[in-house]
Amino acid sequence: MKKILSVALISMLSLSAFAQNEIRYVVSFPNAIHHEAEIAMEIPNVPAGNLKVRMSRSSPGRYATHEFGKNVYNLKAFDASGKSLVIKPSAGDVYEISSHGNVVKVTYTLFGNWIDGTYAGFDETHAHMNIPATFAFPVGMDARPRLVQFRYADQQNWKVATQLKPMGNNTYYASNLQYFMDSPIEIADYKTSSWEVKNSDGKAQTIHLIAHSNDTQKAIDHYAEMLKKMVDEHFAVWGEFPAYDYGNYYFLEDVYPSNAGDGMEHRNSTSIVQRTPKIEGYESNLLGTFSHEYFHSWNVERLRPKTLEPFNFEHSNISDELWLAEGFTQYYGGLLLTRAGLKTVDNSLQAFNGMVNAVLNSPGAKNFSPIEASRYAVFADAGVAIDQTNKGNIFLSYYTYGAATALALDLRLRSEFKLTLDDYMRALWKTYGKPEIPYVVSDLEKTLGELTKNPSFAKDFFKKYIYGTEKNDYAKLLLNAGLVLRKANPGQAYTGFGNMSVSDGKVTLPQTLQGTPAYQAGLDVGDVLLTIDWQEVNDLAGVEKVINAHKPGDVIAITYLYRGLQKSTKLTLAENPVLEIISIEKTGGTLTQAMQTFRDNWLNSQIKTK
Structure with missing residues (x-):
């Protein structure tokens, strides 16, 4: 069966490829019910010598490695006449063919049953493909164009949606490997709703919502109307749309x-x-992802760090700039939904509250800079590890860290320079994004200095808050908008136990965080609490009851099990460090007109009306 299938796949490939330079693929789904796709690749004009064919280990938008080769099997190679070629696997995802002719054809089976933005998934309802997880490629031929044809006659009402250029006959084109790998594909009986947008130069472009979901067309059209409002606020930030290919x-x-x-x-x-x-x-629950990812069509897809250009598909991609590429995007993702009227001001305050708490209270932010957080993405970005790490004490997500930095910079530009973060993003877009000139961190500092006409401010900001670990005065900055940053639970005793688990009457601690009372007392992950203040505890309510009977500064005795051995320690309770952002009027304070104007200019729609 497998032999017949391989021959059939080879026959699908057009002989016209002999005269072309394109690397051609044919994809079919004869066993989609069991999550398999059959893929054939034809490589013309193969240079003499050892040919390497491989699967990717990384994917655009992801920074850690992902072993896509693990789902490839039945891989075979043939010459132009269909004669089998000898393959030597030199790594789990690398295949070497030392003896071959001018044309090499490779066929393989791919298993995919994980539907997300990184992997591939196939079943009777659709084929969901992230390209690096799906397509093998010849090493050293990145500049060559790609053609891919999909065959799915047995799948009812399927159709293709992708940014790849349609060529007819279910065939799609990419100019090179980088573009191909950055072009996800959904094949399904989906519903769509599209609308036209006019760019600042008057040229029209079309935005499409492609929805593979159990919804009516009316529901899809209604959701598209919401997305239109979101898109308009994104346009208002940047001043123009990218020129979509x-x-x-x-x-x-x-x-x-x-x-x-x-x-x-x-x-x-x-x-x-x-x-x-x-x-x-x-x-409403789904909008945040749409807003975040759409902002990326400017920030990171075109306004792009030099560290990610070109993207390397053979190993992880480390970057110093994810605090801006991902973190500033995170800040705007929610903010623009509020400006569009799709989220409330309270929704934004809740998001800002999470950012500020994380950046002021987490050991990862206290001891490591946004640049260092960005570099750690090669381990943290959906990376897979079976051993425990110390991530809770050494890492704050560059999404959150960068978003908190964006919040501070936005408020400082507004209060100190009568500028906004929108102005900064437009300046970066004009200099680096639109012409697609990759930037480094020093370019970001230079642009900030030019925008504010104060290079000293830019140098100080980057030294303290980007290269360093100092923190902005968020309480002072937020007060400009009539927002009060204060302790959420003043006077409440705090242990730093974290999210404890309970099983069979045993209360077990998670990893404790540096600087917390629990950490200082020598408690850590896996410790089982026996008594607190000499009172036996066997559930979370019991722990809470004992702690609530105390105040910050009290010293309590704790007995616990460590690897089956009973131990004891003393823990000095602190005040709960959790902060909250609340409008000044809810505190009984006075919202001045200046505060109201500042808040409105920041959080209200930025769309200019005629």
Whole structure:
């Protein structure tokens, strides 16, 4: 069966490829019910010598490695006449062919059953493909164009959605490997809703919502109307749309409860995977991913760090600038939904509250800079490890860290320079994004100095808050908008136990964080609490009851099990460090007109009306 299938796949490839330079693929789904795809690749004009064919280990928008080769099997190679070639696997995802002719054809089976933005998934309802997880490629031929044809005659009502250029006959084109790898594909009986946008130069482009979900067309159209409002606020920040290749941008959305969930940006599209039963009734919950990923079509897809250009598919991609590429995007993702009227001001305050708490209270932010957080992405960005790490004490997500930095810079530009973060993003876009000139951190500092006409401010900001670990005065900055930053639970005793687990009457600690009372007392992950203040505890309510009977500064005795041995320690309670952001009027204070104007200029719509 497998032999017949391989011969059939080879026959699919057009003989015209002999005269072409394109690397051609044919993909079919004869066993989609069991999550398999059959892929054939034809490589013309193969240079003499050893040919390496491999799967990617990384994927655009992801920074850690992902071993895509693990789902490839039945890999075979043939010459132009169909004669088998000898393959030597030199690594788990690298295949070497030393003896071959001018044309090499490779066939393989790919298993995919993980629906998110990074991997591939096949079943009777759709084929969901992230390109690096799907397609092998010849090493050293990155500049060659790609053609891929899909064959799915047995799948009812399937159709293709992708940013790749359509060539007819279910065939699609990419100019090189980088573009190909950055072009996700959804093949399904999906519904779509599209609308036209006019760019600042008057040219029209089309934005498409592609929804593989259990929704009616009416629900999809209604959701598209919400997305239009969001898109308009994004345009207002940047002042223009990117020039989308082939005049189209695609939201590729897949919605089903058993999906893995994810959002992954690409040059002219984004893959959004949700875990709800459908879109209708869950619209508000899904918008944040759309807003974040759409902002990326400017920030990171075109306004791009030099460290990610070109993207390397053979190992992890380390970057110093993810605090801006991902973190500033995180800040704007929620903010622009509030400006569009799709989220409330309280929603934004809740998001800002999370950012500020994390950056002021986490050991990762206290001891490491945004640049260092960015570098750690090669381990933290959906990276897979079976051993425990000390991430809780050495890392704050560059999403959160960068978003908190964006918040501070936005407020400082508004209060000190009568500028905004929007102005800064437009300046970066004009200099680096639109002409697609990759930047380094010093370029970001230089642009800030030019925008403010104060290079000393820019130098100081980057020295303290980007290269360093100092923190902005968020309380002072937020007060400009009539927002008060204060302790959420003043006077409340705090242990730093974290999210404890309970099983069979045993209360077990998670990893404790540096600087907390629990950490200082020598407690750590896996310790089982026996008594607190000489009172036996066997559930979370019992722990809470004992602690609430104390105040900050009290010293309490604790007995616990460590690897089965009973131990004891003394713990000095601190005051709960959790902060909250609340409007000054809710505290009984006075919201001045200046505060109201500042808040409105920041959080209200930025769309200019005629």
